[in-house]
Each structure stands twice: as C-alpha cells, then as structure tokens.
Amino acid sequence: MIHLRLLAVLFFFTGIVNAQPSPFVKVADRKFMLEGKSYNFIGINYWYGGLLSNDMAGQERVKKELDFLKGKGISNLRIMAGAEGSGQINGVPRVEPALQPKPGVFKKELLNGLDFLLAEMSKRNMKAVIFLSNNWEWSGGFMQYLNWNGLMPDSVLKRKLTWDEMRDYTSLFYSCPNCIQQYEQQVKLLVNRVNSITKKRYKDDPAIMSWEIANEPRPMRPKATEAYKKFIYRSADLIRSLDRKHLITTGSEGEFGSENLEVFKEVHSYKNISYSTMHIWPKNWGWFKDTSIAENFDVVIKNTTDYIQRNAAAAAETGKPIVVEEFGLPRDSHSFLPASATSYRDRYFASIFELLLQHINSDGIIAGANFWTFSGTGRPSHKQLLWKKGDDLLGDPPVEEQGLNSVYDSDASTWEVISSYIKKTGGR
Secondary structure: OHHHHHHHHHHHHHHHHHHOOOOOOEEEOOEEEEOOEEOOEEEEEOOOHHHHOOOHHHHHHHHHHHHHHHHHOOOEEEEEOOOEOOOEEOOEEOOOOOOEOEOOEOOHHHHHHHHHHHHHHHHOOOEEEEEOOEOOHHHOHHHHHHHHOOOOOHHHHHOOOOHHHHHHHHHHHHHOHHHHHHHHHHHHHHHOOEOOOOOOEHHHOOOEEEEEOOEOOOOOOHHHHHHHHHHHHHHHHHHHHHOOOOEEEOOOOOHHHOOOHHHHHHHHOOOOOOOEEEEEOOOOOOOOOOOOOOOOHHHHHHHHHHHHHHHHHHHHHHOOOEEEEEEOOOOHHHOOOOOOOOHHHHHHHHHHHHHHHHHHHOOOOEEEEEEOOEEEOOOOOOOOOOOOOOOOOOOOOOOOOOOOOOEEOOOHHHHHHHHHHHHHHOOO
C-alpha cells in the first residue's frame, strides 16, 4: 500500500512538471508552440550581432538596437555562429574575425560576443535562430573547408569565380569526409558551449529557438543531390544527439536551393528536421534588373507569391511549419543611400506579411517571416560600395553593396509596415 501511494504521488508530481509551459519553442500540430501557446513571428536577420558584441562600443550598439527592436515588437533574430578562414575570397574581403581561422583551431574568445548577444536577448524575451556555417563564401563556409582539404587552391579561392565555377567547387563539399568532420567540430563546439555570462550551456538556453545546419545549403549541382541529403541527415542526427531541447532546421532557400520540390520535401520530412525554411531573392533570381524595380514590380509580387505558395504546399505535405526567413528588396531606383525612399520595399514586405497573416488566420503552414536585413544604427561609409575593415557592420555581407538591402532604424515607413503586421499577426 505504501509503495502504491508513493507511486501515485510520483505520477502526480510528474504530471505537474510535464504540464508546465516550456520556455523552449516546440513544434506541434504543424505549429510553433511557446509556453503552451502558438508562436508566430515577424523577425529579422541580424547575422553579425555576435561579431558586433566583441567590444564595448559594439555591445552598446547591440543593446540600443535590441531595445529598438523590442519596441517595434520584434522577437526573433537569425544570427551567424561564426566565420571560417580569413583573407580575400571570391575577389572580396570576407567577414572577420574568424571563429575557426585554421582547420580545427578555434578562437573561442570570439564566442564571448555571441554569449553577450544571447544574454541580452534573453533579458528581452527574444529567440535566436543560429546558422552553423554557410554555403556561400562571405563567411568562409563550405568553400573554406574545401580549400583546407586541397579541393580548392588558394589561387582559385581568392579570385572572382564564375557562377558555374562556384557551383562546381561548392558541390564537392558534400562528398569530402574531412570537410564534414571539420564542420562537425565547429557544431560540437557551439552546441556544447557554456555561456560565459549566463553560465548556461547553449543546449540548455531557451533564448535559442533553433539550430540551422547552414545558411542556404544547396547541392549546387544535381549530381551532388544524394551526398547533400546524406549531409543534411547526418548533421541533423549529430545536433539531435547533442541537444534534445532545441529545434533543428536546414536553412534552405526552398525549391531554388533544393534542385526541385521533391528533394525539398524529402529532406524536410526527415525525423530530426523540425521545420522548413524558404528564402526569396527577386534581384538574384532575375525578376528585375538594376534600377527597374518599379517597371517590374508586378512580376516581382507575382513570382514571390507563387514561390511562397508552392513551397508552403510542399511544407504542408511534411506536416511541419515553414518560415519565410530571408527576403529583401533594394530601395527605390536601386539606391544605396540611407535617406532614399523605400516605397516598393514597403509594399513588398507588406505582401509577404499579408500571406503570413492569411496562414495564421486559416490554420495554415507558414508560421514566421524574417526579413533581410536589419542594419540598425549602422551606416555605409560611402567611400566604396563594398565593406572594408573599419566600416560599420551592416546586414549586407561584404560581397554585396553596402546598403543594398539594409533596413535602418531611421526607415520610418518600413517600420510602420512591420509593426502593423506584428500587431495583426499577434506575433511575440
């Protein structure tokens, strides 16, 4: 009888513990859930936040920008874990300093900046999506791993590549065992990291919403598709073996980054992938040319809507939510000047937020949207188009014109659109 009573008490208290709302974002019934409620969001890309936080001036900027975002209702930030390698890449400087300057060698002190960012986000009830490497060269990423393992000579790595050359080389990453092992060293370092400020392991920190395998991983060539899928599955399994609490996703662009929607569905149906992502790039995908945003705006809206609907339909077949986590548009007339108008960008953002709102209101599959890109109080130097050391860090990576897709704290009309839809969607 005593044993039965003890067992009943144990079950009672276990039930209480299990019933407590979780501070970690979860997925249930095709939705994100947080503390027992649906979690929908309009967020930002703030990839450089951890780098910015590595000195006192940067920390002051971060605190000011997080306060600004909190005031606008932003609660979700997509950030970079760290860069690989150093020096010129694809004809331009890359992000620096590097977390992994040499294979297997880590400047762990640089993670103090990420510690600071996460600690400050936690104070403001914000959630981080952290991408663990990069398909693209601007932070080293997969091309740097290939270089370290003799598959991409220095002479090739440093010069400007053609699109076909970039595809040919980057596709080799997925069949390079040493490259993948070096990537996995970085993953293990990050997931097992103990925050120097909060003393929490990253794997136990509810300020993190999810781990992203990489920024925009894609096969690059059809022949690499099977190796690509194996890499995604292996990476998801590794992260899940280290961390049972956080969500895991790919960082995929969707159909354009998967060769086709069948690959997209297959990858995101995998047991250890929690949700899917899509990115949309009207300029990069040729939906308008240079200054012709106004002339081709109807095409941009139509193609964007079609792309979102196709990818959302594919995500629905996986039974998991999807986030539109990158989308951007230059300022009117393709200007890089912070004071120039943003009327077409504002309309573009509103069109995407409206689709998000429709899905939220109809129990749909799209659960969030992170625009590209937040540049906060930073401003381009105007001494040159591309970033150079000493310039303010902006959301536009070093390979792109500074100010190309930047949303500044001073872009009042854009923030009016963003804030209005945050209120409509009930984002938090």
